[in-house]
Amino acid sequence: MKEIFAIFQKELKTSYYSLIAYIVIGLFTAIAGYFFFSQLSYFVEMAFREMMMAQQYRMQPRPMNVNLMLVRPFFGVLATISLFFLPIITMRLYSEEKRLGTVELLYTTPVTPMQIIIGKFLSGVALYIVLLIPSMFFQILLFVYGDPEFWPIFSGYLGLILMGSAFISIGLFISTTTENQIISAIGGFALLLILWVIGFSASFVGPTLGSVLSYVSIINHFEDFSQGVIDTSHIAYYLLFISVGIYFSTKMIESVKWRA
Template identity: 40%
Template sequence: MRNVLAIIERELRAYFISPIAYVVLTIFVFLSGIFFRTILSQVMQMGLISQMQAQQLGPRPMDMPGMISRGFLSTMSVIMLFMIPMITMGLFSEEKKRGTIELLLTAPLTDLQVILGKFFAAGSFFVILLLTTWIPMSVLYIYGSPASGPILTAYLGLLLYGLSIIAIGLFISSLTENQIIAAVISFGAIMVLWLVDVMAGSAESTTKEVLTYLSILSHLDDFTKGVLATSHIIFYLSLTLVALFLTYRSVDSLRWRG
């Protein structure tokens, strides 16, 4: 455990010494503010229209805080598709480029400790990104009384979703020494898992069920609605473990080739 913590500290220090952490944080906070404001304006307009219609057709219940939080957090999941590959692209590829991967693999550390240290470091930085979304979300609590249960469930879904993407990015970073290539391939792989839900729409029944299950988007959708299902948690944990196992095999092959 001490070795894993040492790797986590090393990687977090590397994030904040380089500009990448500040670039990602700045872009993410800026975009979250822009999209929250846009979604807030749209929902308020819908609320005004609903009030006007209520005068003629009678009142209709409208959960404006819920609509805002669902729209905002769903949008943030799309932004994360672009941000997370930037977090993971250098985890192993930069080590290869600098030639420090040999030092790391010959140190008194196991491959699993190295992988977990890098994974949890990237995961910690991702949690920081998630926490920044509470800045605009706090507006809902200041001016309203949103239901906290569905919001917390949505955040749990985003956390599991993000960790699974990080594991995929970590694996791809272990395959190349070029950070840009690692980021592009990671983004492409994640997009495939994201878009299979779209392909499922035109597929036949059995194929549709398989594609829908493989989509990281379909599982996240229920979380953003406040639905906490064991099957969704198992999916994200399984995807994360598979990606970490592939990373382990990749790093192990580096040790043998070295």
């Protein structure tokens, strides 16, 4: 446990001192902000139109749902940007150790491969949570000027964190396979993208395979969260995903040791 925490702490410290983390957080927030702004503008425009219509026909304006029209699509946007940015967070997690030769330190001190991987995984998750914090300010704005429901926002973030963690476990696995960070980032992104779009083909391949594909698809399990539904089967899916990622990463670094 202490070893996991030591690795976790070291990784966070490295991120704290490295430029990449700040660039990622800055760009992530800027892009999320852009989408939020355009969605909000659209929402406001729609609201005005409703008001005008109501005045014209002398009736009550129809109620507009902030959660449905703003919060939900915004979570979709956050999930999509995460797909692009998380491989950048995970690319160096293990590749860097290989490049620096510090694997020789990790393997010859009393730390198990599992502890190394879990420490690194948790640091990735922590960094991802930090990455999401600025986007929460956008949601707070909604509370200041409107009256959104709280729980869908909470479940949305829970879903994002679970899905992001699954992304990180996959990115980490790719990172254990190469000492080249670029390959690590591209490989991670490609694998995530495949898992993302694999559900698209579900409707063409027949019912059995189709249901398998749409179950495997990493985004399908996120939608309920963004609607405010916390379904244990989705939580189980992500936890399973994370465990598989961690298991393979661990096996990967163990096997590298054997093959050398």
